[in-house]
Amino acid sequence: MQAQTREETHPVQSLILSLLANHWGVENGALSVDGHPLPDLIARFGSPLYVYSAKTMRGQLKLLRNHVGRDFDVFFSVKANPNPAVLKVFCNEGAGLEIASAGEYVRAVRAGALADRILFAGPGKTDEELSYVVDGGIGEIHVESLDEIERLSRICDQAKKTVSVAVRVNPDASVQGGAMRMGGGATAFGLDESLLGAAIEQISIASHLSLRGLHIFSGTQILKAETLLAQWNYGVSLARRLIKSGVRIETVDLGGGLGIPYFHNDKPLDLEVVASGARLLREEMRADRHLRSVKLMIEPGRFLAGPSGLYATRVTTVKTSRGECFTVTDGGMHHHLAATGNLGQVIKKDYPVILANRLNDAYDTAQKVVGPLCTPLDTYGRKTILPSPRPGDTVAILQSGAYGLSSSPVGFLNQPMPAEVLVDGQDVTLIRPRGTFEQPVTPMP
Numbered sequence: 001m002q003a004q005t006r007e008e009t010h011p012v013q014s015l016i017l018s019l020l021a022n023h024w025g026v027e028n029g030a031l032s033v034d035g036h037p038l039p040d041l042i043a044r045f046g047s048p049l050y051v052y053s054a055k056t057m058r059g060q061l062k063l064l065r066n067h068v069g070r071d072f073d074v075f076f077s078v079k080a081n082p083n084p085a086v087l088k089v090f091c092n093e094g095a096g097l098e099i100a101s102a103g104e105y106v107r108a109v110r111a112g113a114l115a116d117r118i119l120f121a122g123p124g125k126t127d128e129e130l131s132y133v134v135d136g137g138i139g140e141i142h143v144e145s146l147d148e149i150e151r152l153s154r155i156c157d158q159a160k161k162t163v164s165v166a167v168r169v170n171p172d173a174s175v176q177g178g179a180m181r182m183g184g185g186a187t188a189f190g191l192d193e194s195l196l197g198a199a200i201e202q203i204s205i206a207s208h209l210s211l212r213g214l215h216i217f218s219g220t221q222i223l224k225a226e227t228l229l230a231q232w233n234y235g236v237s238l239a240r241r242l243i244k245s246g247v248r249i250e251t252v253d254l255g256g257g258l259g260i261p262y263f264h265n266d267k268p269l270d271l272e273v274v275a276s277g278a279r280l281l282r283e284e285m286r287a288d289r290h291l292r293s294v295k296l297m298i299e300p301g302r303f304l305a306g307p308s309g310l311y312a313t314r315v316t317t318v319k320t321s322r323g324e325c326f327t328v329t330d331g332g333m334h335h336h337l338a339a340t341g342n343l344g345q346v347i348k349k350d351y352p353v354i355l356a357n358r359l360n361d362a363y364d365t366a367q368k369v370v371g372p373l374c375t376p377l378d379t380y381g382r383k384t385i386l387p388s389p390r391p392g393d394t395v396a397i398l399q400s401g402a403y404g405l406s407s408s409p410v411g412f413l414n415q416p417m418p419a420e421v422l423v424d425g426q427d428v429t430l431i432r433p434r435g436t437f438e439q440p441v442t443p444m445p
């Protein structure tokens, strides 16, 4: 955005400016993705369109590793962006994959992940899913109920295969203090801390289950480093208690949940605070004979993929209703539910929305930006400040590389799937073709 608007920066714009500076380029007033102008990509692949930057994904992974240190083994959470081409970017950098269904397992394997670099969590794994991954080979299964331990044990006995398991724990509320979102309440995820003893006992008598570790995770989009570190410290202290009492624990999976800024008042996660907390934690572990050889894992999704992606959609029409300006685009909640605030958000706020072909124009007009669906839920800009949009302009929603397409009701109103494109330096690869009116939902290549 041009200098003169920068002076009187609208609060939303300051986030957008920092995102453009950190992850995107601007050429001739248009947004570009690692040197590829978005208008060219749209001319080539059509609108609506998801574009991801492999460079930004690798950048986020490196940023995280640089701050937590190499002792933390990083797994990418597949549900954040399950396109196999995206998974491959992370696998090629040595990241493991955390999956939550047998379908994600298939994609992880197809992306080239080694079986022992895949871990399986989720509150409702069916017998079919468990059999499938046991047969195919899997690094770790995170058990989340006593019943699941029993079912998995039976399946492994039948298959005559031993699998490593970690117990996903829903920690006691009393121990956390404060209002941290790390479980503690009633939840379908994990197993109450009070049942941990029973779970470990059950695993120890199962002939084909081998207890490897603990798993703790209950919050997503955490922007406060202290909250994250409290969760990490709690996970390690729980492991220490178990090891001291004679239980063998080799790994502690500290979960994901690292947040990214979406809204104008979001402060990015302070990675320096995370870094010093992680350093302290590792020092304490090294100094403690019980914890010295315990390995730490984290499994972020949003942090690794979110900043790498944008969703681009073209303005179909512009209209005024009772004094309010409406910009109607060819894409919306059927491709990007989260941007409309309908993916479990308590308060609906605007994602960073820009007019990607007119970044140098004055951002001076408040708009309602809506998709084409016949429901008021399909609104992703509520009082969005844009240069007065015209039909044919390109709206881009930033921070859309995680929980975008795959978390959206793509069958709603039979709109064709958008194409997905991965930019990797010079290479621009179509990683999902556009749907058509005849076949709206497309398979990936």
Ligand SMILES: *Cc1c(COP(=O)(O)O)cnc(C)c1O
Residues within 6 Å of the ligand: 077, 079, 080, 098, 100, 121, 122, 217, 219, 220, 221, 255, 256, 257, 258, 299, 300, 301, 302, 303
């Ligand atoms: C969704 C999920 C994650 C990833 O969460 P983010 O907030 O995207 O980092 C990690 N682990 C488990 C078990 C999950 O369900």
